[in-house]
Amino acid sequence: MENIPATLEKLKKQGYKLTPQRQAILESLFGNTTHPSASEIHRDVCRRFPMLSLATVYNTLRLLEAAQEIRSIRAGTDRTLYDYRTDPHAHFICRSCGNVIDIEEEGVRELDGHRIQFQEVTYQGICSVCCRSLFEGD
Amino acid sequence: MENIPATLEKLKKQGYKLTPQRQAILESLFGNTTHPSASEIHRDVCRRFPMLSLATVYNTLRLLEAAQEIRSIRAGTDRTLYDYRTDPHAHFICRSCGNVIDIEEEGVRELDGHRIQFQEVTYQGICSVCCRSLFEGD
DNA sequence: GTATGTGCAAAACCTTTGCAGGTTA
């Protein structure tokens, strides 16, 4: 997480092949804090790699998520978004500007006797920037 | 929320028509704590209302969610699930038995200057029942 | 009576999969 060489090393150790496509997708994700969708990643990587197939993007994202090198965001959006950060944190989606903002928040391990392995916390509302322009004039 | 006559009254006041289909869908949802999907609701209501169209189920669920009489669950599942409870609470999805369990948890109003209007908190893991049978024999 | 809602079928999406050819190690 957050380190491309380390991620490549881990994938290699797990027997995955390091193709140029996979490296390009990883680089696109790790250089992007906007939580892109599969087609946004595809569009981005295609600028340098025009032959890249959307299916390969989906396959690679699924692989990376299974390897726990990235995570996905399903709540609050119509399409699945992807996040290179795998450490516990939440997301805030602004209903005005659409931005997806990281919120630092601790993870939980145990609750009511249930063993928690993963959690997804998504807030929706108006972000601080939009609040200012909406309520104090711009 | 959690009260069918009150919900019907609110919908009526907002100008929606109270069709038998809508009432049946509401009754199915409000009598169901399992967080069903659209097609599960469709299957349930069809037992008494065989002509009901799946499109009508989707239209009605969208209407009810917009009116804030129900909410949807997107995280942790392949299909959208629906919940008749609209008060703040979280969900735990068991990866072993698949059950979706309500978790009582407070809502947040403000965070880092962002105005929060809605939040979706979903945990995944092994529920307490499955923990017992998995780790202490059954 | 009129605006709305329903059912059907088709469309629109996102995501996955089968397969032939190409690539990594």
Next chain:
DNA sequence: TAACCTGCAAAGGTTTTGCACATAC
């Protein structure tokens, strides 16, 4: 070389939409 990966196209699944008919109010 052998297993794996890619690109393409097609399939799969959920959700939405267009339209003619029906219904609530």
